[in-house]
Amino acid sequence: MEYSWEKMTAEQLRERAGLGGLVLLPVGSIEQHGPHLPTGVDALLATEAANRVAAQLAESLSVVVAPTLWWGLAEHHMRFGGTLTLSLPTYHAVLRDVCRSIMRAGFTRIAIVNGHGGNISALNAIVNELTAELPVTIAVTTYLTAAADDVADILEGQSGVMHACEGETSMMLAAHPELVVLGRLSDAHGPECGLQSDNVPVYLWRSFEEITESGVAGDARLATADKGEKLLAVCAQRLADLLAAPETWHRNATIDRQAAATSVGS
Incomplete structure (x- = not known):
């Protein structure tokens, strides 16, 4: 069954929307x-x-997979070169227009599937805003x-996926082996670090260049x-299970209604 938005006709997409289809919207980044x-x-x-x-x-x-939004928030990688980044207002505006277009195509549920750590905080806030603006979930x-937990069990040298690391490189070897420069693997290591906001009592922005030379x-x-x-x-199995579960969407809808009621009453 075809599920790539750009490979389907408008008629096919209208049919999926009429069946209450879920749209997956992949988002990532272009960065070193x-x-x-x-x-x-x-x-x-x-x-x-x-x-x-x-x-x-x-x-x-x-289900339908929308075209990937390849741009993201990557200011922290700019000093390395090879990186494209958006400002936060632009990123918000792009996501708003894409989600609005998906809504106008007849779909009522969108799951943004993110692949870039630098997008996480912004996406959470943007989804809050879009949920208030648009009549879609x-x-x-x-x-x-x-x-x-499964990721931690699979990796040998890390407790989780970091950046250009054992995890990301392994997935690229599985999905796009022709794009991995095997001759440079010996140089592909650096200090372990998670998201800059993880377990940090005072957050300050830092360039990734300050964390790792490589x-x-x-x-x-x-x-x-x-x-x-x-x-x-x-990862696909666990995420599919969550998105297929009615309680995932019901719980979110309940929280949204409670938040709206609190906002009105305050």
Whole structure:
């Protein structure tokens, strides 16, 4: 079954919308990923994850994968070169217009599938705003989060996916091996670090260049295609299970209504 928006006719999309279809909207970033990976890793892997989720969901519900929004918020990578970034107001405006277009095509549920850590805080806030503006249900997830425990079990040298690391490099070896520069894997390592806002009592913006000279956080030398396939498979399975569960959407709708009531009463 076809589920890529750009490969379907308008008639086919209207039919999916009429069946209460769910639209997956992959979002990523174009930014440096060390000496061994292409700049499009986050967009490529978000797309791969969304397609795998759709393949599983298509057996039980109507689903469409929208074209990937490859741009994102990557100011912290700009000093390395090779990076494209948007300002926050532009990113908000682009997402608003895309979600509004999806709504006008007849769909009422959108799940933004994110592949870039630098987008997370902004996406959470933007989805709050869009939910208030548009009469559709919008969810956001970073595809790795639903399977965090499984990811930790698969990786050998890290507790989670970092940047251009064992995890991301393994997934690229599984999904796009032709884009991995194998001859530079020996240089693809750096200090371990998670999101800059994780467990930090006072947050300050930092360039990624201040964290790692190589542009890598973690150790890509441990990457294998087998690990990558396992990571992609379990992330897709866990996320598909969540998105297929009625309580996922019901709980969000309940929270939205409670938030709206509180706002009106304050």
